[in-house]
């Protein structure tokens with residue numbers, strides 16, 4: 001039986017169009033999904049959009065659109081971006097899907113009947129940008145640090161989730177890596193949050209937000225947008241609510257996620273509210289939550305007001321799909337923050353792709369054709385390379401994977417420069433130089449499949465015949 005591998009991106013909030021941050025998470029998830037398919041696992045890869053909440057209602061109003069029309073437009077932009085980037089998700093799921101809405105209502109009803117949700121009055125400071133209540137200790141000079149706005153004083157009747165009930169159980173599960181949080185510094189951060197601040201009950205409904213899912217037993221409230229959004233990880237598999245709990249005949253048999261990828265801003269909610277909801281619903285927790293860092297652009301935070309936002313389509317137009325995927329995945333240590341710039345991307349494109357991989361493929365195939373050599377290359381013949389690659393992939397070390405493959409390419413290049421087969425006459429001698437180099441290229445191409453699917457297939461096809469022909473340049477130089 002193949003192993004099940006369920007991987008998710010976060011559900012992207014449709015308050016803006018996809019930018020390089022969303023792209024980073026999604027391409028990384030795609031690399032893992034593709035690799036797990038290649039090693040024979042049964043993979044389900046979920047992505048989608050989070051479409052409810054006060055912020056969306058306001059945004060739609062600003063643009064003079066009905067909320068549904070607004071979210072349809074933005075969801076299409078996400079879909080299109082992922083299609084352009086050759087993302088291989090099994091489902092793109094939206095929280096305005098009617099199956100999602102029904103299932104969320106059933107789930108909340110179950111939690112309410114169980115006594116995990118109760119009516120109370122909540123008073124606090126609310127940041128609309130975060131769609132979250134804030135504590136004084138969360139604020140910097142009285143402002144939400146992420147949105148630089150003064151949170152509103154709110155006092156309203158709401159249905160409250162007994163989050164505090166799950167404090168001890170969750171802390172234990174996180175400490176024992178039953179809910180694994182990676183990298184380790186992120187786990188330590190969350191453990192320290194549990195130990196120092198701890199979980200408090202949290203409002204799970206809003207009274208004056210119309211653009212949301214109604215609380216099934218009291219239609220004057222809508223469900224808190226995060227509670228709605230988290231359940232997409234279940235409904236995106238076809239989960240239809242609570243009875244029966246798990247339908248084995250549907251996509252839901254992929255539960256639980258092996259890996260949930262996300263950026264650090266949503267780590268805390270994903271390691272508190274989300275697993276507590278699963279415990280309340282009696283469902284197994286996700287295995288691993290992996291948190292990657294942020295990209296800054298030329299040392300500055302990416303922001304609309306600075307005008308330095310990078311959108312995926314710009315990159316694709318300039319570099320092509322596979323090169324864009326490469327540039328993003330090699331830009332930083334996965335799990336740490338990184339700084340990028342357009343100039344850096346240009347330089348890396350020329351160095352690693354135009355002069356690197358592309359030039360080597362052209363050089364080798366050209367020499368093979370010119371000398372009319374017959375080769376018999378074996379793919380996946382370098383077991384050591386494959387072993388190291390696997391280890392790094394399992395450790396989410398994508399940048400190191402690429403570095404080591406490029407090291408292999410550089411070595412191949414050096415062999416050619418040293419031995420200068422173009423100056424030789426003897427065919428046998430030439431073949432002895434070119435054959436191992438060509439086989440290295442084939443091996444590297446095979447391991448590049450998850451990262452650069454189209455280019456990898458092209459190279460494999462080109463080098464899998466007896467008489468290899470020269471090719472068009474894979475990556476034209478840019479100036």
Ligand SMILES: [Zn+2]
Pocket residue numbers: 127128129130131144145146147148
């Ligand atoms: Zn905020």
